[in-house]
Amino acid sequence: MDGLAVATGQAGLPVLGGDPCERADAKRNREKILAAAETLFAERGTEAVSMDAVAEAAGVGKGTLYRRFGDRSGLARAILDERDREFQEKFIRGEPPLGPGAPPVERLVAFGEGVIDLIADYGDLIMAAQLGKAGARFAGPVYATYRMHVHGLLRDIDPRIDADYFADIVLASLNAEMYGFWKSDVGLDKTRISSGFRQLVTSIAGTAA
Amino acid sequence: MDGLAVATGQAGLPVLGGDPCERADAKRNREKILAAAETLFAERGTEAVSMDAVAEAAGVGKGTLYRRFGDRSGLARAILDERDREFQEKFIRGEPPLGPGAPPVERLVAFGEGVIDLIADYGDLIMAAQLGKAGARFAGPVYATYRMHVHGLLRDIDPRIDADYFADIVLASLNAEMYGFWKSDVGLDKTRISSGFRQLVTSIAGTAA
DNA sequence: ACGCTAAGCGGACTACTGTCCATATTGCAA
DNA sequence: TTGCAATATGGACAGTAGTCCGCTTAGCGT
Known part of the structure; x- marks a missing residue:
């Protein structure tokens, strides 16, 4: 503080x-x-x-x-809203592995791939929605929904995981700006990013000490 | 793309x-x-x-x-520069565990704690330095230096780790905006954040499949 | 000391964001 | 149909970021 x-x-x-x-x-x-x-x-x-x-x-x-x-970011968010709603529907009530039914690690990986697809398609709109004031990324109902979903999956994976902390780590690794940086500056392609995400999830799931 | x-x-x-x-x-x-x-x-x-x-x-x-x-963020960066230089000095040439000599996992944990301290003291200056245009967080020499350091440590920990990917994951978990979100909205304190970071590093180090 | 040149200086200027309130419109009730 | 209260409207307005260019000054060679 x-x-x-x-x-x-x-x-x-x-x-x-x-x-x-x-x-x-x-x-x-x-x-x-x-x-x-x-x-x-x-x-x-x-x-x-x-x-x-x-x-x-x-x-x-x-x-x-x-x-x-x-404001500007609110407009961007509104445009994204429809696509987002569709995706949320899929991971809340849709078919496995994204929806309920699959093991939580699978679901989390599928979730990550879904977000990466969204970023690939609507990256600069997403960035516009997050730009402006500090902390904009975390404000708004979309982040809250994603966070709750990831939080729940992490608890399902292993209750010893500090889900309050790791939920945001997982979401931070699905950040649109970072995706852009990886693509343009580091030279990672989508496959490598997906694969990295899978490894991250596996790591977190594996060592819940 | x-x-x-x-x-x-x-x-x-x-x-x-x-x-x-x-x-x-x-x-x-x-x-x-x-x-x-x-x-x-x-x-x-x-x-x-x-x-x-x-x-x-x-x-x-x-x-x-x-x-x-x-621009505005450049001014903020310039103000931060001195403190940053001091910190960089410590992790590049200083005493272990931050500096060379300690095992890389220890060094990475110490690095994380150093950054968290920096954020606790200069959080809103750091955020000002990153605000403005999309991707500002990754631009500039400071991020590049931090990234190179973390990248190297990850390779030292285990060459099988995809350091290009995980370097940014590690740095994303040391993000000033997220720190603010954790403090204000989630209710994590500094100790819990440090401890989470340690777990993250351990996880990444542990499962380099 | 003097003059030249490259660099620095500063404020007028443009463009944009976000606010405010007098006016216009809607939907409802009689 | 008409009147009314609530709500939406839109453009004028204020404040800020960042640019530009004619003027000034530092530093240097003679």
């Missing part, structure tokens, strides 16, 4: 889709914004698109954009 | 201290800026200080500030 101040609390922003009591115009605008942002991000790259540009392309004012999504 | 673009290349900025051919006025200004920034950061917290404020407190123009330090 000292020089640290991480913004981790989830601000109560209406980031996620489909509020049931959403006014018709609000819904229309939300969809226009998401469509415009998705297009612009894909066309020009996430970092090169200003919020003004998104608002203009969507035909709404800046205030609307910020009201709905809070 | 696709939606990823991480800014990792080290821009050739004169961030580090003591250019031998530094003009007297430049040196004077550099020192004034560093002193002013250090004070302001300590007084108000890293995030609450604008670059303008630093420039004004130092009695120099904004152009000078940016010329010398490139």
Whole structure:
């Protein structure tokens, strides 16, 4: 407790889709914004698109954009949300080895591969969603969900593992920025990254002293 | 390989201290800026200080500030540089167990504890140094040095370890943002974090299949 | 001491993020 | 249909990061 101040609390922003009591115009605008942002991000790259540009392309004012999504990373998160939901569905209720039924080590490895696939496809969107303030990576419901899942699997693997610690280690090894660094600077390919992750999980599972 | 673009290349900025051919006025200004920034950061917290404020407190123009330090994170890095140098000295040439002489597992554990101490003391400065663009964490000479050190130790521990992969895993587990998250949100204390790190290193060392 | 040149300097300037509030619109109730 | 309260809207606004370029100054050779 000292020089640290991480913004981790989830601000109560209406980031996620489909509020049931959403006014018709609000819904229309939300969809226009998401469509415009998705297009612009894909066309020009996430970092090169200003919020003004998104608002203009969507035909709404800046205030609307910020009201709905809070900030730049909130917008990115909202775009990712759908894909994420699909993946979460798979590891919570889907088929083994990702879903319930397989041994926990298998499930954890499959989870890692799923996240790596997600990163490979949506890496810069994920990074945009985590950029901004310190600790953004840990804020928000997605990290919490992933963390709880990994936490549970680690406990299943071996209750002696300090799951509070190792859950974040596992997730840190599935970080989008690091993936980019490995690809561009270190020269690791996806196979090697997956294989490294498998070894990491095996290591953690093996020595729960 | 696709939606990823991480800014990792080290821009050739004169961030580090003591250019031998530094003009007297430049040196004077550099020192004034560093002193002013250090004070302001300590007084108000890293995030609450604008670059303008630093420039004004130092009695120099904004152009000078940016010329010398490139951007906000460069300024933070420069402030950290001295402490960092000291630590690097210790693990490269200092006494065991941090320095050469101790078995590599011991050295790695000691290294981790050193970094954790650094984070405990200078956490938000470190975070400021890494904030900004995606991949900032991996850019710069400090990460490279740490990485090389860990890489070497891992090879010493067991050449079968994929050191290219695990070096970054080890460093990811010594991340300042994560430390803040652990402290504030998970409720881990420093002892538990150190102990977790020790277990991680042991795990990696143990199962080099 | 003097003048030259390369380097440093600083503040005006642009672009962007995020806030705020007067106005417009919606959905409901009478 | 009409009036009303709640909510959404959008553009003006303030604050900050980072760039640029004409001016100044240090350091050096004579």
